[in-house]
Amino acid sequence: MYEVKNGILYKDGKRILCLGAAYFASFHERKVAIPTDTPNRAEEMKRDIRDMQVAGFNLIRTAALGKLEVGEQDATYSGEFIDEMLDLTEELDMAALMRIQGYSMRSKAYTDAGMVEAGGTAYDGSFSLNFLNDSLHHPGILSDNEKGTKAIAAHFKDRKNIVGFLSYNEPHYPGKGVYDYNEYTIKAYRQWLKDNDIKLAEDIENYQPPRKRPVAGESIEEWMYWRLFSTEAMSAFINGSAALAKAVSPRMSSLTCMTPNMLEFDNFIKGCDYFASAEGMDVMGITLYKNSGGGDYYTTDMIINSAEAAAAVQGKHLWMVEQDAATDISIPHFKRQTYMALGAGVKALVWYQWRADYPYDDAPEANGFGFVYNDRTKTPDYDEKIGLVKYLNQVSDYVVNAEKHRDGVGIFYSQYATLYCDAVENIHEKAVGMLKNTYATRMRMYYAMLKKENVSADMIRAKDLAENRLGIRLLFVPEFKYLSKEEQAQVLDFQAKGGKVFVQAYDRWQAGMEKFGFDELGTPVTNFNCCYEISEVLEYAGIQPVYGVLDKKPVGVNVLEGENYLVLSVVNISRIHTALTDVKIKLNTAYKTATLTSPEGESVLEIKDGIITIPTLTDGVFVIVK
Secondary structure, three states: OEEEEOOEEEEOOEEEOEEEEEOOOOOOOOOOOOOOOOOOHHHHHHHHHHHHHHHOOOEEEEEOOOEEEEOOOOEEEEOHHHHHHHHHHHHOOOEEEEEOOOOOOOOOOOOOOEOEEOOOOEOOOOOOOOOOOEOOOOHHHHHHHHHHHHHHHHHHOOOOOEEEEEOOOOOOOOOOOOEOOOHHHHHHHHHHHHHOOOOOOOOHHHOOOOOOOOOOOOOHHHHHHHHHHHHHHHHHHHHHHHHHHHHHOOOOEEEOOEOOOOOOOOHHHHOOOHHHHHHHOOOEEEEEOOOOOOOHHHHHHHHHHHHHHHHHOOOOOEEEEEEEOEOOOOHHHHHHHHHHHHHOOOOEEEEEOOEOEOOOOOOOOEOOEOOEOOOOOEOOOHHHHHHHHHHHHHOHHHHHOOEEOOOOEEEEOOHHHHHHHHHHHOOOOOOHHHOOOHHHHHHHHHHHHHHOOOOOOEEEOHHHOOOOOOOOOEEEEOOHHHOOHHHHHHHHHHHHOOOEEEEEEEOOOOOOOEEEEEEEOOOOOOOOOOOEOHHHHHHHOOOOOOEEEOOOOOEEEEEEEEOOEEEEEEEEOOOOOOOEEEEEEEEOOOOOOEEEEEOOEEEEEOEEOOEEEEEEEOOEEEEEEO
């Protein structure tokens, strides 16, 4: 029997690493592994499921495909194909993750339910990567969503092998243009302003939110409040949908699948918030489609670790609900992202997907993602990919029973500051590819700088500083003056209690000229008072990372900490060398033994003067030290 407790998959009472693949996980009618008119369709499906079980997967991510009928009082659902799939997964002793909602749950041809772009055009649902079509405030949509969610949850609630209900998928506002200006949304915004005692106009009942970013002389706050409301509304809708299913079946873990990065500049119109998702769900879940080598490594590592921090500050865990398994994915990238995620504390990897989509002429991703092509032939490096999955089952105990090691370093995440920068730096309306954001840029830059100093920093909000569950001792604030008054007070309180706070340094003689360094918050800057280089900030704050990569090798490391052992997840991020030799890692705490482990086998590494040497690093390995 399977169950999930606090983001950990258990089988018959024992913790195991969750290793899954998606199969019929989309509600898009042209994204199917087997067309509906295929003879012996169910038998084909069952063959795929058996192949997945043999390959080493213990979970299938699927969706509530079938027929949903929403009436005036309630809804009914039937899905024979998915029921047959679940029957077989139970027989094969596999777990399942069930996506409940598709793109829309509207039951009627509402003429006023679609999201509306700033120019007044209603979204037509034509772009397959926008997973929400309707206003989050339309009464008919809310009613349909409630009844439909409850009906589907009730249908599956007694399935012992289903461990979680997935609410929507990559939920965000459409990315091409600014949304949502539906009249029901605007009405809800007016109420939000009143509830929060925000006075933007005398006649609030007829107030209209801004339809473009402010230009000189216009109110910055109007844009900021509008986008803040939009983000909060998105989180409330998804968390609320999860709560509806949870009420029907409390046993199921709740989660969604967030887009890859809330620090991408277009997120300020997409409206995603990792922290709000982690607050409202049992499990934090994201999707990951990002490059992982070279300079891209730092952004991808930041995405994973910032999502993990959002979960950890709530005492929860992160799942990779959708991890890239493109049919043409390179094996170095496939392995690298796997080691990176697990080393950052991820407790479930669910690849997208097992069998690639049928090659309809108009299929959005025909034969694009899967361990096998749609005709079931193996994709390149199939045996090596599956070899990694089977290997992870073998090292499950080490990974699932350890938590991410933390160095006590935080980067201050401020939604207020990012919204402020979005308002003042992006006066052009729709050029998403040209958006700027100084605060978000510095967060990303600081993360990379710290990683090169062998520190994996945690993103943290002001409201989480007081309790400080992540043990932050050193805090980097990209720009103090951009914070809200409340945030400034919370940062100063953290500093008054002994925390070290550093901010971006500026040239005293040239206004606005950034220095390549940091100043301590509140310390006077004199004519000849130099700023701090980042390594000295760490030394001054008493931060000593648990490891150090020597010889400036292009290597990425994440660290898990178990009871009397560490797991070092080590990846080769070089764009030049397919393999690195004699990779030396200095351990800053005394350990006696080191074992290198990978799908190719195990070997004992000597620890000499606290240094372990990996003879050859091709893609990635685990090093277990005790």
